[in-house]
């Protein structure tokens with residue numbers, strides 16, 4: 001390992017072998033459904049999702065959950081792995097995405113909002129879609145999908161108070177651990193909103209990693225893993241383009257995490 005790759009000022013670095021630049025791609029999805037109205041472009045149709053997963057398989061890539069991806073990074077086995085993530089915990093992920101993932105032998109991570117189990121995405125302006133209940137989250141976990149936290153109520157964490165960080169970050173982790181009966185390893189920032197205090201709160205709450213969205217390059221790390229948005233428009237050519245864009249983005253600093 002070349003010392004020039006070491007990033008200074010990150011005392012929380014534990015494992016010198018984790019090089020993010022070798023990760024092919026981390027994808028961010030929300031719902032998998034054919035919907036008439038989708039102003040926030042949160043849904044990918046089941047047909048398109050199946051095409052995107054088939055594209056991964058055809059390119060010799062394996063879709064995995066983030067915990068699996070990080071374990072593979074530590075072991076240097078991640079070169080053909082793509083992180084697949086679903087934010088918010090829509091019921092349609094269990095209904096429409098899970099069978100496609102299972103058909104390819106892929107894994108994924110679903111980031112669940114601990115205080116809205118069985119509710120809807122009422123924080124969004126736009127159509128309301130049902131969120132998984134505790135039982136549905138348990139079934140998803142039993143099917144091999146990693147469960148992560150997407151906060152307690154889906155608020156923006158940049159600029160949040162200490163009390164908010166404690167309940168949204170810390171308490172959501174213990175609540176979800178209770179639901180699935182297992183440790184919760186990961187967190188995804190609602191709307192990708194975070195700052196250094198939010199990242200510290202995630203670390204302090206005992207999470208192993210956190211997913212962001214389009215992170216500032218300077219913030220990229222285990223507590224801000226960049227993901228790329230995937231939408232209904234993303235056919236094969238655009239998936240290939242996104243793969244290149246993602247790699248250029250994370251390779252910019254050859255970032256070690």
Ligand SMILES: [Zn+2]
Nearest residue numbers: 087088190191
């Ligand atoms: Zn969300």
